[in-house]
Amino acid sequence: MALPSGRPKWACTVVVGAVLAALAAGDSSAQNAQEKEKTKAARAKGKNTPVAKKAPNALDPLAAAAGKTAPPPGTFHYTFKIISYDRTPLAASYYPSRLGLTAPVLLLVHEKDRSRKDFTEPIADLKGVGLAEHMQAQGYAVLSFDLRGHGENLRRPLASKEWRMMAGDLQAAYRFLVDRTNRGELNLGKLGVIGVGEGANLVAAWAALPGGAVSIEGRVSDLGAVVLISPLADGEGFLLREVASQLAQRFPMLVMAGQRDASSAEPVLAIKPLIERDRKNKVELFPSSLHGYKLLRLEPKATSILARFLEGTVKYKALEWTPRYNLTPVATEDIQVVRNTKTVEPAKAKAEEKEAPANKAKDEAKDQEAAPAKK
Numbered sequence: 192m193a194l195p196s197g198r199p200k201w202a203c204t205v206v207v208g209a210v211l212a213a214l215a216a217g218d219s220s221a222q223n224a225q226e227k228e229k230t231k232a233a234r235a236k237g238k239n240t241p242v243a244k245k246a247p248n249a250l251d252p253l254a255a256a257a258g259k260t261a262p263p264p265g266t267f268h269y270t271f272k273i274i275s276y277d278r279t280p281l282a283a284s285y286y287p288s289r290l291g292l293t294a295p296v297l298l299l300v301h302e303k304d305r306s307r308k309d310f311t312e313p314i315a316d317l318k319g320v321g322l323a324e325h326m327q328a329q330g331y332a333v334l335s336f337d338l339r340g341h342g343e344n345l346r347r348p349l350a351s352k353e354w355r356m357m358a359g360d361l362q363a364a365y366r367f368l369v370d371r372t373n374r375g376e377l378n379l380g381k382l383g384v385i386g387v388g389e390g391a392n393l394v395a396a397w398a399a400l401p402g403g404a405v406s407i408e409g410r411v412s413d414l415g416a417v418v419l420i421s422p423l424a425d426g427e428g429f430l431l432r433e434v435a436s437q438l439a440q441r442f443p444m445l446v447m448a449g450q451r452d453a454s455s456a457e458p459v460l461a462i463k464p465l466i467e468r469d470r471k472n473k474v475e476l477f478p479s480s481l482h483g484y485k486l487l488r489l490e491p492k493a494t495s496i497l498a499r500f501l502e503g504t505v506k507y508k509a510l511e512w513t514p515r516y517n518l519t520p521v522a523t524e525d526i527q528v529v530r531n532t533k534t535v536e537p538a539k540a541k542a543e544e545k546e547a548p549a550n551k552a553k554d555e556a557k558d559q560e561a562a563p564a565k566k
Contacts, residue, residue, distance in 0.1 A: 251374060253285070256526040264289035265327060267530050273336060274522035275363040277356070282343035283307070283336035283364070286327040286531075287376055292512040295381035295415075295505045296368055297326055299335040300361070302388025302483045303427065306342030307335035309387070309484040311532075316494050322487065324531050329498070330506070332377040336364055338390070354393075354427040361397045362404075363521050365413075369406045370520030372512070379406075380510040383416040383501050388483040391419035392426025395434040398441075406515040416443045416504035418497060421483045424458035435462040443471040443504040447493065449479035449486055473500060 253269055254261075261267070264287060272280040284307060288294035299310045299322070310333075311321035323333045338357055340349040372379040382404065386394030394417060397403045404412045417438065422431050438444060444466055448455040456476070463474045477490050487493055 252523055252526055257528050261528065262530055267528055268323070268327070268333075269526055270529055271523045271526040273363055273367055274524065275339070276359045279339050279360070280344070280524065281336050281339060281360060281363070283334065283367075284311075284323065284529075285367070285371075286323055286331075286333040287371075288327065288330055288332040290330045290377075292375055292378060294330060294332045294377040295383065295501075295508070296332040296334070296372075296377045296379060297501070298361075298364060298368070298382070298384045299323065299333065300384065300386040300390035300394050301335070301338065301341070302390045302421070304341070305388070305484060306337050308342065309487075310335050312484070312488055314488050314494055316491060320532070322494065325494075326498075327531075331501075332368075332371065334364060334368060336360075338393075351428055354389075354429075357393055358397045358400060358403070361393070362402070365404050366406075366521040367523070369515045373514050375512075378510065378512045379413050379515060380513070381415055381505045381508050382413045383418065383505040384414060385418040385420065385497075386422070387420045387487065389423060389426040389429075391422035392429035392431055392434075395419060395422065395431065395438060396429040399434045399437045410515075412442075414442050415508060416445070416501060418445045418447070418500065420447045421449070421452060421455040421486055422446065422458065423454055424461075431458050432462055432465075435465050439466050439469055439472060443469075443500070445473050445475065445497070445500045447475045447477070447486065447496070449481050449490070450476045451478075451480035452482045452486075453480070454482055471504070 253271075256269065256271075257267075268284055268286040270282070270284050273283045274280055288296075299307065301307055301309050310323040313319040313321060314325070317325045320328070323335055326333050337344050339353060339360060340347050368377065368379055368382070371377055384394050384398070384404075386392070398412070398414055398417055404414045406413065424431055435444075446459055446462070446466055448459040450456055459474060459476065466472045466474050475496055477486065477493065479486065479490050481490055487497075
């Protein structure tokens with residue numbers, strides 16, 4: 192099991208492959224058989240509506256942190272740390288949905304030298320609300336986390352080996368979502384993943400792994416759709432063309448980039464024929480030089496295109512909730528409950544919409560000045 196890359200003999204290929212295989216293995220076959228029998232018995236009794244089952248340890252650390260005075264559903268989120276497979280703590284935010292068992296879910300992955308805060312920055316097209324809160328308001332459960340060496344984690348330069356280990360970090364984030372679906376908070380069969388910049392390459396490489404987004408050995412991947420925003424030809428060793436050919440026929444994909452983006456336009460155009468072989472897939476090129484989170488925040492209609500794609504691929508997917516048989520949740524710590532920011536007043540939203548074109552022009556000018564350095 193090898194991660195797609197320009198370096199065919201990675202030192203950690205076997206390690207990452209073994210880790211994902213172990214994570215996908217989940218619980219023992221005896222536990223699996225027991226849970227399956229329970230499900231069959233319930234259906235035999237005419238219980239058509241699934242009942243969320245509890246993890247072996249019934250205590251829910253997130254619910255315990257919220258207590259009896261938790262804010263109303265959809266008005267708050269949790270911040271905490273996910274403990275990855277090698278015991279590395281990763282700062283994360285989880286926005287629970289008000290829809291429970293029917294809720295679609297999104298995993299958001301930021302670009303290099305950025306953080307999950309990019310998904311909380313106000314977007315004019317969303318009336319000044321960040322992407323994470325907006326998608327929560329649309330009924331999604333949302334999880335974002337800081338990649339190791341980034342954001343609220345211990346900041347430090349990362350070696351190529353550590354970037355490749357991040358596939359395991361995405362799997363740890365996925366295992367957190369497995370626990371939340373088992374607690375009846377979301378439907379993991381409606382999973383969408385959004386990656387930005389180098390994070391898009393990382394998401395694509397993880398999705399291409401046999402164990403990526405798989406809760407137990409023998410199950411197919413839970414990935415329902417993948418969105419790649421400003422992917423690079425080579426994102427820290429993850430080659431876009433190599434993984435695109437593997438993913439294009441497996442599940443719906445949306446790839447977004449600026450036509451004048453010196454880092455992403457050419458590689459996206461190169462994979463466009465591969466992606467669009469399947470009519471469920473889409474490549475969206477904007478008349479812009481904006482890259483990554485700037486494209487998401489400042490390019491008009493970028494978020495509406497993103498939302499429509501996810502609605503058609505995961506949000507309204509007709510799929511009944513079923514539990515997952517990986518009952519050992521990923522460890523979490525430092526859990527806090529945070530009320531969401533208030534939606535901006537209409538007047539303020541209109542002012543931000545008027546300022547958006549000017550902000551976009553300024554950022555495009557900066558990106559064009561920096562283009563030679565990126566090359």
